[in-house]
Amino acid sequence: MRDMTSDGPMVEFRKDLFADERDDNLNEVGKPTRRQDILGHVTGRSPFFDDHLFDGLLHLRCARSPHHHARIRRIDTSAAERMPGVVRVLTGRDVPVNLNTLLSLLDFGLDDEPILSENKTAYRGEPVAAVIAETEAQARAAAAAVQVDWEVLPHVLDVEEAIKPGAPAVLEIYPENKFVYHGKYDHQKLRYGDVDRALAEADHVVEGRYQMSPIEQAPIETCGAIAAPEQNDRYVCYTSTQALFFSLGTAAKVLSMPSSRLHFIGGTVGGGFGGKVDSVHEPLAILGAMLTGRPVKYAWDRAEEMQVGAPRGAERWYITDGVMADGRIVARKFTGYFDAGAYTRLSSYAIIKGVGHLPGPYTIPNVHADVYCVYTNRTPATAMRGFGITGVDFAIEAHMDKVAETVGLNPVELRILNAYRDGDMKAHRRLAKNCALIECAQVVAEKAGVTLSPQMKAASSLRDGGGARAELPRHTATDQEGRVEGFTATSYARKGGGDSPPTTAPPPRPASPPPAASRPSPPAPSQPAPSASARPEPAPEQATKKPARSGAMRFSSLSGFRRR
Amino acid sequence: MTVHRGRGFAAINYPIGMNLGGDPSQALVHSNPDGKFTVALSAIDLGQGMKSVTRQIAAETLGVPIEDVYVDTADSDTGPHDMGSFASRGTHRMGNAVIRASEEARQVMLEAAAEELEVDAGDLVTDGRGNIHVKGAPSRTITTMAAAQAAQFRQGRTIAGRGIFLIPLSEVDPETGEMSPVTTFAHAAMLVTVEVDDETGEVTVTDMQSAYEVGRALNPKLVEQQLRGGAWMGMSHAAWETTEPYYPSRDHGPEDFNTYLMPGPGDLAPHHISILERPAEDGPYGGKGPGEMCANPVLPAVVNAVYDAVGVRIDELPVTPEKVLRGLQAQGGARPRQAL
Numbered sequence: 001m002r003d004m005t006s007d008g009p010m011v012e013f014r015k016d017l018f019a020d021e022r023d024d025n026l027n028e029v030g031k032p033t034r035r036q037d038i039l040g041h042v043t044g045r046s047p048f049f050d051d052h053l054f055d056g057l058l059h060l061r062c063a064r065s066p067h068h069h070a071r072i073r074r075i076d077t078s079a080a081e082r083m084p085g086v087v088r089v090l091t092g093r094d095v096p097v098n099l100n101t102l103l104s105l106l107d108f109g110l111d112d113e114p115i116l117s118e119n120k121t122a123y124r125g126e127p128v129a130a131v132i133a134e135t136e137a138q139a140r141a142a143a144a145a146v147q148v149d150w151e152v153l154p155h156v157l158d159v160e161e162a163i164k165p166g167a168p169a170v171l172e173i174y175p176e177n178k179f180v181y182h183g184k185y186d187h188q189k190l191r192y193g194d195v196d197r198a199l200a201e202a203d204h205v206v207e208g209r210y211q212m213s214p215i216e217q218a219p220i221e222t223c224g225a226i227a228a229p230e231q232n233d234r235y236v237c238y239t240s241t242q243a244l245f246f247s248l249g250t251a252a253k254v255l256s257m258p259s260s261r262l263h264f265i266g267g268t269v270g271g272g273f274g275g276k277v278d279s280v281h282e283p284l285a286i287l288g289a290m291l292t293g294r295p296v297k298y299a300w301d302r303a304e305e306m307q308v309g310a311p312r313g314a315e316r317w318y319i320t321d322g323v324m325a326d327g328r329i330v331a332r333k334f335t336g337y338f339d340a341g342a343y344t345r346l347s348s349y350a351i352i353k354g355v356g357h358l359p360g361p362y363t364i365p366n367v368h369a370d371v372y373c374v375y376t377n378r379t380p381a382t383a384m385r386g387f388g389i390t391g392v393d394f395a396i397e398a399h400m401d402k403v404a405e406t407v408g409l410n411p412v413e414l415r416i417l418n419a420y421r422d423g424d425m426k427a428h429r430r431l432a433k434n435c436a437l438i439e440c441a442q443v444v445a446e447k448a449g450v451t452l453s454p455q456m457k458a459a460s461s462l463r464d465g466g467g468a469r470a471e472l473p474r475h476t477a478t479d480q481e482g483r484v485e486g487f488t489a490t491s492y493a494r495k496g497g498g499d500s501p502p503t504t505a506p507p508p509r510p511a512s513p514p515p516a517a518s519r520p521s522p523p524a525p526s527q528p529a530p531s532a533s534a535r536p537e538p539a540p541e542q543a544t545k546k547p548a549r550s551g552a553m554r555f556s557s558l559s560g561f562r563r564r
Numbered sequence: 565m566t567v568h569r570g571r572g573f574a575a576i577n578y579p580i581g582m583n584l585g586g587d588p589s590q591a592l593v594h595s596n597p598d599g600k601f602t603v604a605l606s607a608i609d610l611g612q613g614m615k616s617v618t619r620q621i622a623a624e625t626l627g628v629p630i631e632d633v634y635v636d637t638a639d640s641d642t643g644p645h646d647m648g649s650f651a652s653r654g655t656h657r658m659g660n661a662v663i664r665a666s667e668e669a670r671q672v673m674l675e676a677a678a679e680e681l682e683v684d685a686g687d688l689v690t691d692g693r694g695n696i697h698v699k700g701a702p703s704r705t706i707t708t709m710a711a712a713q714a715a716q717f718r719q720g721r722t723i724a725g726r727g728i729f730l731i732p733l734s735e736v737d738p739e740t741g742e743m744s745p746v747t748t749f750a751h752a753a754m755l756v757t758v759e760v761d762d763e764t765g766e767v768t769v770t771d772m773q774s775a776y777e778v779g780r781a782l783n784p785k786l787v788e789q790q791l792r793g794g795a796w797m798g799m800s801h802a803a804w805e806t807t808e809p810y811y812p813s814r815d816h817g818p819e820d821f822n823t824y825l826m827p828g829p830g831d832l833a834p835h836h837i838s839i840l841e842r843p844a845e846d847g848p849y850g851g852k853g854p855g856e857m858c859a860n861p862v863l864p865a866v867v868n869a870v871y872d873a874v875g876v877r878i879d880e881l882p883v884t885p886e887k888v889l890r891g892l893q894a895q896g897g898a899r900p901r902q903a904l
Contacts, residue, residue: 008773011788011837013781018842022780022850027692028624029849032785035616036635037609068814106586106733124814158812182738190741211880213806216824243648244606244638267638272610273797277650303819311807339812352736353583356745361577369741378814379807383650385797386856389578390863397574397864398879401871411868411904415575415753429742436777436842440753441575443775443838448571448755450904478739 008447017439037268046268049238052226054295058087060288061139061298063129063146064308065121068155068377069168072119072128076147080131083145085138087292090130092118095287096256101344102278105249110173113343113380115254115283120153122170122342123379125308132288132296155377159316159337162376170342170375176484179340179348179373183487186372188355190334192427193366193473195322198331202322204406208399210319212391214339215312216305217384221270223278223309224299227285235286236263242276250279251286262286274383278310278345313347313381314339315391319399322366327409327417332359334369336392341380348373350388356428357389360396361437362418363469367427370482412445416456423466431470435461565763569770570873571904574864575753578857579746580844581653586733589657590644591665593622594724595673599694599712601626603635603665606643607658612855613786614654618662620783621848625666626673627690628708644726652853655782656748659848660729668725676715676723677706748844750852751777754795754861755904756833758869762898765885767803767870769833774861777840779852784839791837791858798862799833800826803883875899 015024024030040046063080077089092098095115103109117128129146133139154168161167162177169175178186199205225239241247244264252259269276281298288296300309315338322331336354340347351371359367386393404411419437426432438461445452581587592604603622609615615635623630637643646658671685677696678685681704689699690708697705715721736743757771772795781787804825809816818824843850867878875898876891892898 008836010834011839013784013839013841014775015841017840022841022843026624026849027627028620028630029782030780031620031630031783033616033620033630033783035613035786036619037615157814182736184738188736188741189739191739192741209879211811213801213811213881214808215801215805216807216818218805218824218826241648242608242610242650243646244608244640244643245645246648248640262640264640265638267606267608267615267643269608269610272608272649274650276610277648302821306807306819306824307817314808314811349583352743353579353745355741356583356736356743357579361575361749361751376812378812385794386578386860387651388583389856390801390860393574393576393860394863394867394881397576397861398867398877400574401572401864401868402877405903411573412753412755415573419575420577427741428745429740430744434748434842434844435577436751436840437575437577437753439840439842440751440775440777441573443840444573444753444755444773447775447836447838448773450573450755476740 014443048221048268048270049224049226049240049266050221050299052238054228057226057295057297058132058134058288058292059136059139060130060132060284060296061136061143062127063131063143065124065126065128067121067150067152068124068157069153070121071151071153072117072121073149073151075128077129079147080142080145083138083142085134086131086142087134088132089146090116090132090287090291091128092116094291095254097254100250100254102250102346103344103349105246109344109348112171112173123377125379126342130284130288132292157376157378159339159374159376162374163372170377174375177375179344180484180487184483186482186484187370188351190355190358190367190369190427191476191478194475194477195331195333195366195368196477198366199320199322199333202330203325204323206321206323206399206403206406208319208402210317210395210398212315212394214314215384217273217275219271219273219275222300222302222305223276223281224297225281225285226295226297227282227289228295229289229293230263234261234263235289236265237282237286239264239266239282240269240276241266241279241282242269242272246277247279247282251283254283255286273385274387275309277383308379310341310345310380310382312384313341317392317395319395321399321403323403323407325407327407327414329362329364329403329418331366332364334358334371336369336371338371338373339378339381340373340375341378342375343380345380345382347381353388354392357392359427360393361420363420363424364418364427365473410450412441412450413452413456415441416459421461421463421465424469425472429472432465437461565761566898568760568762568873568898568900569757570760570869570871570902571755571757572865572867572869572872573755573904574861574868576857576860577749577751578652578860580656580748580750580853581731581746582647582651583745584734584736584743585731587647587653587657588728588730589646589661591658591661591727592644592724593665593669594722595669595712597713597716599632599708601628601633601669603633603662604643605635605658606638606640606646607654608638608649610649612654612790613783614649614658617655617782617786618658621659621662622666624849625663626670627692629692629694632694632708652856655851655853656847657729659851661727663727663848664729665725665727668727669723672715672721672723673708673711676719676721677711679719680706680711680714747846748779748852750779750854750857752857752861754865756862756865756869758866758873760870760873760888762874762892765888765892767883767888769799769803769866772833772835774835775838775840776854776858777842778854779844779847780841780850781839782849782851787839787854788837790854792835794855794858795835795862796827796832798859799866801859802863802866802881806882872901872904875901
């Protein structure tokens with residue numbers, strides 16, 4: 001099996017490991033079958049969305065804010081409308097439901113993001129008008145001719161600056177620049193055991209601060225969609241989406257149209273990496289087709305893909321570990337800040353996912369985390385390969401190296417010593433199963449010539465877990481820090497949330513040392529305090545329009561299964 | 565000028581599927597009169613091989629040759645609902661939906677064959693080469709094509725199946741974070757070797773040794789493709805890419821591939837991959853999802869290797885020559901550790 005050359009094989013299958021858990025006697029599964037669509041791909045014949053170039057295709061491009069944060073006094077599209085080739089210019093008034101949050105598809109979060117902004121922009125590149133013209137060059141020229149009278153507002157770009165009292169409010173519905181979890185807290189908590197006591201009893205305390213950078217998904221094919229009127233009073237939409245019904249549901253909501261009138265076609269996509277979930281292009285392309293009666297293409301150019309398209313968001317993590325002299329980690333404390341940018345998109349979801357992942361693949365008896373979804377005046381963040389996990393794994397594993405140095409252990413052995421095993425209790429209070437971290441570490445050590453002690457060589461994910469390691473902590477320290485008022489819980493968060501919110505918040509505990517920063521802060525000047533009795537009102541400009549929806553909407557109703 | 569060599573290690577696990585569940589996938593499978601099958605989905609093939617892996621799963625479950633199955637995706641008029649291709653959910657969620665749909669279709673196919681052979685459908689097996697025969701009696705046989713023709717032209721049966729896979733949405737405790745995030749995790753460990761030039765601050769990844777545990781490698785070539793490409797992406801995240809080089813400032817944001825830097829073919833390090841397979845209880849044939857986790861161990865392994873090489877800790881990504889040089893300057897030069 002193992003073709004050991006002097007440099008080792010480039011790929012090997014370790015069929016010897018976990019062999020008794022597998023039936024390898026299969027016909028098709030496990031074979032290196034050539035992909036069904038490869039001939040089309042390598043001969044340039046596979047149809048991507050951009051290959052559906054209809055006769056009479058129009059091109060849509062957006063006019064965008066040049067400011068990090070600005071109020072819109074007036075949008076004047078008259079000059080753009082007179083430009084050569086321009087067929088129509090759209091503004092927020094043309095969008096049937098001009099406010100959305102992607103996670104409404106999951107009953108999670110408040111609508112916070114206009115499709116075309118009418119009153120305020122919160123990041124550089126936010127769209128305020130969409131020009132539809134005969135050619136892309138004409139659309140580009142006319143978009144530059146859209147006149148906006150801006151009132152530049154103070155902005156904030158750093159997550160820890162954004163949550164300080166008096167920071168500019170990025171979004172009116174979250175005046176303290178923090179997403180609200182469970183209608184109750186301005187962050188997501190993880191509490192397992194008593195970290196502070198364990199830190200006090202540990203032989204060493206190891207601290208670190210880590211910063212994950214914003215990254216572009218960088219697909220070869222930029223995001224886009226082509227929509228056209230179809231027969232039977234329907235619209236067809238060819239799209240690069242990573243999630244066909246997610247985009248269809250978003251378009252149906254934003255266009256206030258039964259999903260039965262939308263026909264989405266995609267499935268062959270030139271790379272996504274998470275950047276093609278946001279469903280930005282489909283609603284505007286379809287709206288353009290509705291209002292012009294002609295096929296309309298809306299796609300980003302490379303500059304938009306890189307600076308306007310939502311990146312992997314930046315994350316900042318603080319980690320404090322309590323470690324015994326023999327290398328056992330007995331306490332791990334996290335404070336995390338996700339930089340959501342100007343709108344929620346999917347960041348609030350990623351934080352819950354990240355919290356469920358803590359403290360990494362290790363069995364640690366005391367774990368504590370406060371993780372914040374913070375709004376700043378930058379391009380909204382969204383999903384990218386490893387969403388919610390990549391950033392914190394960078395922090396954890398860079399931190400493990402510091403722990404290894406502190407206690408004088410080989411870094412591989414430190415991982416094996418602390419690795420989770422079958423039957424261990426995890427910090428999210430479920431038992432571990434199907435573990436394989438130890439085996440991965442052993443295989444790499446063997447290949448790379450890292451000497452392991454006989455004990456670490458003999459360790460196994462299948463043995464020595466469970467038992468006392470399966471028990472929940474006898475005591476878990478909880479608190480009410482970061483309590484907020486005026487929000488109601490939806491779905492994810494129903495448990496213990498705001499079903500019957502108390503009229504007064506329990507007294508907050510004394511603030512823990514920085515960087516927890518969870519003290520209630522006064523609302524920013526000129527921002528109304530959140531109402532204590534109801535979810536905050538939508539921004540005034542939206543109040544006069546048709547409400548997006550009266551309550552949280554299930555994906556199933558959005559996609560039409562219940563509507564008809 | 566000296567080039568210092570260092571090694572860094574990291575190990576990770578990765579949750580498969582959308583956190584907390586609530587993300588269904590559906591599949592429809594049907595046969596034409598010749599016993600050739602179409603699998604209708606609305607999953608997205610981003611290049612990861614969604615069409616191919618579901619095709620293999622369908623062929624395996626139906627018990628027919630791979631060339632008798634084609635996957636059609638994604639047309640919202642014909643493909644049933646799927647949540648989407650993200651969160652490493654495609655293989656796990658859609659794979660299970662395809663198994664269920666294929667099992668239902670297979671059952672009808674076997675009943676049609678049983679009627680033709682005048683035996684009990686429970687006694688029939690498929691050979692995966694286009695034949696159905698009585699278990700232990702290979703001579704009592706009928707082709708899948710003949711069974712399909714009989715079903716559709718003589719017996720009036722539709723050889724079709726529906727499948728859905730859903731892990732119902734669960735909730736999170738606001739006080740403790742108690743939750744059921746996912747049902748299975750993939751795993752990885754990675755050791756990278758770097759060279760750090762103490763005059764220019766340049767970091768070169770020269771070798772990668774990895775082990776990835778993927779549940780089952782449903783298609784070993786597709787798995788290798790994901791791991792190789794994903795590790796490249798991890799290396800790029802660690803030492804090359806960012807949309808905001810001076811975060812949190814938005815200045816100097818790149819707008820094309822001349823300024824948004826990524827490693828080219830000449831920058832690739834040899835990557836020696838070991839693949840481990842510990843099947844997931846609820847995975848399709850044990851499969852998990854290798855697509856996302858492959859990048860994750862590379863980022864910390866690279867910063868750990870830089871520290872091993874010159875004693876400079878880079879806690880803010882990406883590792884740029886500027887950061888390395890500033891670190892070297894602050895500590896008065898390289899302090900090689902060679903601890904690993």
